[in-house]
Amino acid sequence: MNLPQSFIENMSEILGPELDEYLESYEKPKFTGLRVNTSKISVEEFERINPFKSLRRVPWTPNGYYYTEEDAPTKHPYYYAGLYYIQEPSAMTPASVLPIEEGERVLDLCAAPGGKATELGAKLNHTGLLVANDASASRTKALLKNLEVFGLPNILVTSEMGDKLDRYFHEYFDKILIDAPCSGEGMFRKQAHMIPAWERQGPEVFSKMQREILDQAANLLKPGGTMLYSTCTFSKLENEGSMDYFLSNHPEFHLEEIPWCEGFCPGKPELVGSKFPLEHCVRLFPHKIDGEGHFLALLTKDGERTPNAMEGAAKSAKLPAELEDFLKDVSMPLEKTQIQVKDTKVFLMPEGLKGCKGLRFLRSGLYMGELLKKRFEPSQAFAMVLKKQEYASVIDLPAVDVRILRYLKGETIEIEDGESTRDAGWQLVCVDGYPLGWGKLIRGTLRNKYFSGWRMNA
């Protein structure tokens, strides 16, 4: 690996005599991980049905596992059922460390493509509100897909800068994750193509962005709220430097200790001559753990946290008859006053979401489906939010049944007598009890309603 000389010098300042060990880590294996979606399946149940041979626990994340490539988890139907997310093991740490309680309002300010937002949403477990934002409008498309595959209904996906969000959500959030844009030094081992980008735009550029984003986040957080700052870089400027800047300018914040795990290293205040206890921050190095480089800081804002008021509750309008008809077969707990029809599209709005007119957003709430000529066509996202027992007619096939892969490829499949609860109409297609999508059964043939943009090999 050809590392820039100036990078090696920076690392030498950070690591001292450990530099050689770090440089040798470039010869070590690279690790791949998957994180279980606990809003769909418990870790115990996942271990029971686990179809992979190579899984081994990630020590710092209760629902994280290493796997090796021969297991190919992205090709397994459980991936399409949203039972797990593929994530680099160190990148599991930030969302795991930020404490989330059900019912909270949570903001992921730099969320795309959603590795951490999916975990924050899973921890909310269909309660509260997750605002997943990213400045890049194109990257928010992948973010929305990942949140929908995970079956998360209570979301608002925006593409704004933090100062614009502040006009709508000043001191609104209980918890904020700032997984900041950074120079990516922690990923050099895995993604060597990041090195030329680092040479063009390095820590100086990113530290300016990070400071701006941190200032914005401070305004968005409730007094008494907690936020987590993370990067995947080693640079002292972007890590201890950004934290020293932030704490100097925001005396209302203090650092919290992060639960310790073997191999974690403390932040180093001496690198930037800081008077703050930056040793409470955590640094991850690939020569210390089985994972890549990361930095984490957990910060709490002084004050008493106020309970969340139910703002913006929707008006209870009469629902169209075809929608009412479809919902007779749905037993998911669902507050009908939260359902909004916009033109032909039907949405289930999260409780307590303020109006967001004027914000650039990709999704607000759960897109339930569309009203077409005298019928309601349920969406792919709606299928992913449901549990098997929450829809009246189900076709549940085992993962080893070849029809599952054919269904995921968008093909029409044949259904035997007794394989569906009802012998005609809408069916929730499941793999081993976990919903994949919709189909419409007509005389033993299932018309495939799996969303074309999500098909296997699409």
Ligand SMILES: C[S@@+](CC[C@H](N)C(=O)[O-])C[C@H]1O[C@@H](n2cnc3c(N)ncnc32)[C@H](O)[C@@H]1O
């Ligand atoms: C490290 S990535 C986030 C990765 C994401 N948290 C995940 O786990 O999948 C940083 C993100 O910040 C976004 N970004 C850059 N500047 C931003 C800003 N000022 N406000 C919000 N997002 C920004 C980038 O588009 C990028 O997607």
